[in-house]
Amino acid sequence: MVSRNDPAANVRNAGKHKPDQKSAIQWLNDYKELISLVAFFVGGLLWLYNVFATKHQIAELKCLMSANVDAIYSQLDQGALTKLLIENMQEQQKIKVKSSPNEEDQERLSMLTVAMGDIQVRLQNATAVRTESSKTLRSSKCSD
Numbered sequence: 505m506v507s508r509n510d511p512a513a514n515v516r517n518a519g520k521h522k523p524d525q526k527s528a529i530q531w532l533n534d535y536k537e538l539i540s541l542v543a544f545f546v547g548g549l550l551w552l553y554n555v556f557a558t559k560h561q562i563a564e565l566k567c568l569m570s571a572n573v574d575a576i577y578s579q580l581d582q583g584a585l586t587k588l589l590i591e592n593m594q595e596q597q598k599i600k601v602k603s604s605p606n607e608e609d610q611e612r613l614s615m616l617t618v619a620m621g622d623i624q625v626r627l628q629n630a631t632a633v634r635t636e637s638s639k640t641l642r643s644s645k646c647s648d
Contacts, residue, residue, distance in 0.1 A: 571646065595616055596613060
């Protein structure tokens, strides 16, 4: 029988594990199903977080979409108003070219002049909206 105080026995048994002590690998092996289950659910939660947008990301997307829609509508407004302004100017020119404009022509000319001022104001507003929405799209205003 070998005693515990025997130095030779201690050297021989130095590399051996005692049966009641478990290594980390054995411990992990005992709980591998639990560890797999936890890893599965943690991975699922991380996947959900990465796949679905957060409230901040949705707000940023709404801001960008709104700025993009504003830019497109203002561009369409600019085109339509510019065309209307040109038609207005051409009609004014036709009335001014007449050798003897009658009272109806004078009234039409004054209406066209008022309409031209209104068109110019609306065109300036559309230009301002387009400029502002373009700045929003180029800058990081939506991500704040």
